[in-house]
Amino acid sequence: MKIAVYDEIHGSAELxxxxLAGLGPMQLRAEERIPGVTGKAFDLMAWYEAWCRIRKGSVLQNPTRLQVEAADEFQASVPWNELGQAMFLYAQENGEPLQKGYPIRLYVPDGSSECLNVKSVVRIRFDYGNSEDLTATYGFKNVVSPDQLKKGKAPNSNT
Known part of the structure; x- marks a missing residue:
């Protein structure tokens, strides 16, 4: 399964x-950062620096936030300043794909909520916009079709 990476400065890729894990110069055992979590992981910050070097030669500027989306459409948007110890879990200890959280799982040990630990990540986006909003957000994507808007009905509405 490919993971989509979007970065408005450094371009996009599907990896x-x-x-994805191979780009990360700082490989670690997950339990080094989060007791009780096992598996192979890579450090997000070191991965981002390597991504920038490969794409443009250097880190031109740090993003203001990281956005991830899971296969079940759960999303999290995390301010960059909460990601100092963040990592992506990508394999079990034996190197096999994750049984829980496949294809990769984001862990944010210093994050403002446990909901920022997102399983089954399929999209990663680095945003460089407004740095004034330092609030993490998370939740499921609410998709409403134009027809539902015209009819005044929300998805799963009984009215």
Whole structure:
């Protein structure tokens, strides 16, 4: 399964799990950062620096936030300043794909909420916009079709 990476400065890519993990120069055992979590992980910040070097030669500026989306459409948007110890879990200890959280799982040990630990991440986005809003957000995507808007009905509405 490919993971979509979007970065408005450094471009976009779709990478297999092993390709994504292979870019990360700081590989670690997950339990080094989060007691009780096992598996192979890579440090987000070191990965981002490597991504920038490969794409443009250097880090031109740090993003203001990281946005991730899971296969079940759960989303999290995390201010960059909460990501100092963040990591992506990508494999079990034996190197096999994750049984829980496949294809990759974001862990934010210093985050403002446990809801920022997102399983089954399929999209990663680096945003460089407004740095004044330092609030993390998370929740499920609410998709409303134009027809539902015209009819005044929300999805799963009984009215």
């Amino acid at each position: 297999e799990v092993q390709e």
